[in-house]
Amino acid sequence: MVASAPLRIGVAGLGTVGAGVVKLLEDNRALLTQRAGRRIEIAAVSARRRAADRGVDLSGFAWQDDPLAIADDPSIDVVVELMGGEAGPALALVERALANGKSVVTANKALLAHHGSRLGQIARQRGVGLCFEASVAGGIPVIKALREGLVGNRISRISGILNGTCNYILSTMRETGRAFDDVLADAQKLGYAEADPTLDIDGWDAAHKLAVLAGIAFGTPVDFERVYVEGIRHISPLDIEYAEELGFRIKLLGTAVRTERGIEQRVHPTMVQATEAIAQVDGVFNAVVIEGDHVGRVVLQGRGAGAGPTASAVVADLVDLATGRLSPAFVEAAEGGIGPVSMSEHDGPSYVRLMVRDQPGVIADIAAELRNERVSMEAMIQRRHHPGGAVPVVLTTHPSKEAALSRALERIGALESVLEPPRMIRIEL
Amino acid sequence: MVASAPLRIGVAGLGTVGAGVVKLLEDNRALLTQRAGRRIEIAAVSARRRAADRGVDLSGFAWQDDPLAIADDPSIDVVVELMGGEAGPALALVERALANGKSVVTANKALLAHHGSRLGQIARQRGVGLCFEASVAGGIPVIKALREGLVGNRISRISGILNGTCNYILSTMRETGRAFDDVLADAQKLGYAEADPTLDIDGWDAAHKLAVLAGIAFGTPVDFERVYVEGIRHISPLDIEYAEELGFRIKLLGTAVRTERGIEQRVHPTMVQATEAIAQVDGVFNAVVIEGDHVGRVVLQGRGAGAGPTASAVVADLVDLATGRLSPAFVEAAEGGIGPVSMSEHDGPSYVRLMVRDQPGVIADIAAELRNERVSMEAMIQRRHHPGGAVPVVLTTHPSKEAALSRALERIGALESVLEPPRMIRIEL
Structure with missing residues (x-):
């Protein structure tokens, strides 16, 4: 028996992830009620198109054409934002929900990357949650x-x-x-x-x-x-x-x-x-x-990514909110x-690949440019020979300043015997 | 500025992990206070031997020869049990702490394996936490x-x-x-x-x-x-x-x-x-x-395992308690x-290694015993030859009932041409 009132949520956005959340809450309803100590109940949903087959039954939920109506519904505790986009309707929805003292669960990394700190401060001032486990690495907590x-x-x-x-x-x-x-x-x-x-x-x-x-x-x-x-x-x-x-x-x-x-x-x-x-x-x-x-x-x-893993993360946030486990x-x-x-300012080892004309003196020219920038070579591979033709030369460097290596590569790229722009890939040890 | 009262803890057990917890709380004191929103303060410690060099300064904490005194100290909020042992003083300490309405953090898997459900129920009835992130897989949360x-x-x-x-x-x-x-x-x-x-x-x-x-x-x-x-x-x-x-x-x-x-x-x-x-x-x-x-x-x-990783898990539990994030x-x-x-009842594939006398008919005898128990072979390796001498025979089975394979191996082990007890290792696909 669960005596507490249910946690009432509104879901805005019914793409793959939104439908996945509806499905997970339905599939594992009894288990979730036990684990959360109360029911998690979808009160309303919203999406751009009402008529679409999403593989889940939405008939039990109120439909809102305007997602802001979910943020304004006093019977709803938590707004789940799954519309996406770094601004526009998603931002408006999250701001409205927080202003109305509702917690927000979102999978929207673009929104968080641009507005996360500010939205987090608003949530803290209002004493509500801004939860986004689903925004990074899907189902991995x-x-x-x-x-x-x-x-x-x-x-x-x-x-x-x-x-x-x-x-x-x-x-x-x-x-x-x-x-x-x-x-x-x-x-x-x-x-x-x-x-x-x-x-x-x-x-x-x-x-x-x-x-x-x-x-x-x-x-x-x-x-x-x-x-x-x-x-x-x-x-x-x-x-x-x-x-x-x-x-x-x-x-x-x-x-x-x-x-x-x-x-x-x-x-x-x-x-x-x-x-x-x-x-x-x-x-x-x-x-x-x-x-x-x-x-x-x-x-x-x-x-x-995917419906199941992302929904798993959204629901974890919902259970945290249902049980009052709030993290800033x-x-x-x-x-x-x-x-x-x-x-x-980055300082690290790198891999560099050059396409050079196979002729005497090329390696010496390259080495000189690196030395001038104090970039020290760790290894070099030049195996294929094609006298007068084009061959790849690969080298790795000891840790060097990004700026120094860039300058060296610019000058190396300008050498007459270097036939393509140098390719650089950073190495992490 | 942190206005909340500190979380006052008592640490019982000052071996590698106990000393690691003291060290971590000291090393990252300012950071933890910010993250937890309040200070986590060691009020008292207890261990079997007072005089021992543990590489940490204990002079600022009350010393208790009897760990139960920590559980009875009304100024202490949380008892950290790092003594170990599935019963005895560790069990007595945890029971006393819970009975006194204090939360407990423990790394003691033996205790939990034997008394976990019962202790968890007591904690729930008292409305306190029984936390044990450190008991499994060290620093991995x-x-x-x-x-x-x-x-x-x-x-x-x-x-x-x-x-x-x-x-x-x-x-x-x-x-x-x-x-x-x-x-x-x-x-x-x-x-x-x-x-x-x-x-x-x-x-x-x-x-x-x-x-x-x-x-x-x-x-x-x-x-x-x-x-x-x-x-x-x-x-x-x-x-x-x-x-x-x-x-x-x-x-x-x-x-x-x-x-x-x-x-x-x-x-x-x-x-x-x-x-x-x-x-x-x-x-x-x-x-x-x-x-x-x-x-x-x-x-x-x-x-x-180890001081740092295990202390990391103990402190995670302490911060959960400090911020009121309680999970049953x-x-x-x-x-x-x-x-x-x-x-x-287990049903799965297995690897079996036999040492057999290298003579005609041995494989047929083994195969017959397996067939009698309806254990079906997936692969067999018999590569080394040593006519009349001992050679290893290795086989893998399709998924079979543990009981059936055990019976077959018992009879195979009793065959005159099988020179050592069969070795079986389960396969997980």
């Missing part, structure tokens, strides 16, 4: 792990495969040897990539998620504008082959790391050692590595002197 | 993930590497080809195994942890007596070699799984596919795989018809 499970730790680094589309494309390129465009086209046919894939493959989606994670990990304001973003379009089968030879895998990683100079936030293709746990995470899976001063390294992996969205921790630092 | 992060899911299976000592021994055996006794002796010298290693290598420690996880995952009473337990003493380098050849790794897994017949809880050496994430987890690391109906498979890994220890979920099921 990474926000709860970071904010609560590892709360005792000063976090030094958080790094992850945060976009399943990119991971699927890179995994498939590695397994098949096929080119990027080719694999992307297939991923689009299979529904793993959008018709307009920009948000995913150019790294923006991962950057939204990284900004949210960094805000929690370091207690700094969520600051999407300061995330360095580079996507995977320029990764070639040749780079994947060389990575393999050097003992690496190429992953699109989002990395936020505390350095002596400040907090780096960066999303870019990254070579990671093939033996690392994160290197083994293939296909549409996500994984996050968290490093804390007492716990060491914790790795979480699972499905980063972001705790601004005055750790002192840990502002953001620009990418030009 | 697996209990929070299971109970809160994946709360929306009906759990079908939870499986993990729960004992770092066994994982270290098995990993080292695989990497070096050395025998169990040899590697154990080294592990003892290195401090990775106790002088009396029984609790670890015979599977009891993993079984304690599994019983706790199963209670949370399935909403069934914590039932250590029903856990099937088998350790790693009998694993030979030959088995590890054959596992490799068959594409498997041998891990000591604790597995709790919902079957049509009920809940299986079992700890035993297990062959897992070498490509699985859990197969890659080597050395003293722990990993847990959770399968939920909506989230799919989630894998968590990290350090399963165990929710008994009436899912109906999911009582425990005995090991003889």
Whole structure:
């Protein structure tokens, strides 16, 4: 017997995730009531089109054409925002709900990346929850792990495969040897990539998620504008082959790391050692590595998208709200002197691939440019010979300043014997 | 500025973990106060020997020779039990603390495996917390993930590497080809195994942890007596070699799984596919795989023991208590018809290794015994020949009832041409 009043929720947005939430709440209704100590009841739903087959029965819920009507309904405790978009109706809905003293659950990383700190402050002032477990890494409870499970730790680094589309494309390129465009086209046919894939493959989606994670990990304001973003379009089968030879895998990683100079936030293709746990995470899976001063390294992996996993995260937030377990969205921790630092300050090893004319003196010219910028080479591979023709030259560097390497590569790219713009992929050890 | 009163705690037990908790609270004091919204203050400590160098300064805390004095101190909010032991002083302390209306944080898996459900009920009746994140998998926040992060899911299976000592021994055996006794002796010298290693290598420690996880995952009473337990003493380098050849790794897994017949809880050496994430987890690391109906498979890994990781988990519980985030220890979920099921009902594939006399007819005799019990062979390896001498024969079976395979192996072991008791290792696909 459950005596408490039900938690009444309104769901705005009935795409894959919205329908998944309705389905999960129905499938596991009795279990959830036991675990939450009260019923979680959908009071109203809203979406752009009322007539659509979503595979779930909506007849028991009030329908609202205007999502704001959910935020204004005094009988509703929690607004679940699953419409998406970094501003527009989603932002208006969340602001209205918080202003009306309702808790909000959202899966909207773009919204949080741009407005997260401000919305979190409003929620705190109103004494309500702003919950967004579903916004990062789908069903993996990474926000709860970071904010609560590892709360005792000063976090030094958080790094992850945060976009399943990119991971699927890179995994498939590695397994098949096929080119990027080719694999992307297939991923689009299979529904793993959008018709307009920009948000995913150019790294923006991962950057939204990284900004949210960094805000929690370091207690700094969520600051999407300061995330360095580079996507995977320029990764070639040749780079994947060389990575393999050097003992690496190429992953699109989002990395936020505390350095002596400040907090780096960066999303870019990254070579990671093939033996690392994160290197083994293939296909549409996500994984996050968290490093804390007492716990060491914790790795979480699972499905980063899809109806079921994302609904699992939304419902976890709902149960937290139903049981009164409230965590502040972001705790601004005055750790002192840990502002953001620009990418030009990044200091790390890199992989560089050049296409050069196979003639005497080329390597000496390249080496000289690197030396002039005090970039020191760790290894070089030049195996194929084709006198007078074009051959790839691959080198790895010891840790060097991003700005110095960039200058060197610019001058190397301008050498007469270097036939294509240099390709650089950062290495994470 | 933090206005709330501090959370006052008493720490009973100042071994590695106790000292680690004192150190963590000191190291990250300012950060924790911000994150918890109030100070977490050690009011008193207790241990068997007062004079011991623990590497931490205890001069600021009241000393109690009798841990019960901590439970009786009205100024203390939370008792942290880090003494260990399934009964005796630890049980007395936890019971007294709960009876006095104090919350308890403990890392004591043996205590929980034997008394967890009863203690959880007392805590619930008193409206206080019984928190034990540190009792399973050290710093990995697996209990929070299971109970809160994946709360929306009906759990079908939870499986993990729960004992770092066994994982270290098995990993080292695989990497070096050395025998169990040899590697154990080294592990003892290195401090990775106790002088009396029984609790670890015979599977009891993993079984304690599994019983706790199963209670949370399935909403069934914590039932250590029903856990099937088998350790790693009998694993030979030959088995590890054959596992490799068959594409498997041998891990000591604790597995709790919902079957049509009920809940299986079992700890035993297990062959897992070498490509699985859990197969890659080597050395003293722990990993847990959770399968939920909506989230799919989630894998968590990290350090399963040691001062820092365990203290990280203890402090996470303390911050939950400081902020009023209370979760019931165990929710008994009436899912109906999911009582425990005995090991003889287990139905799965197995690996069997026999040492047989290399003579005509032996394989036919073995095959006949298996057929009589309707155990069907999947593969057989007999490569070395030594006419008249002893050779290993390895076979894998299709899924078969444990009881049937046991009967067959008993009769096979009694065959005149079978020279050693058959070795069986269960396979998990």
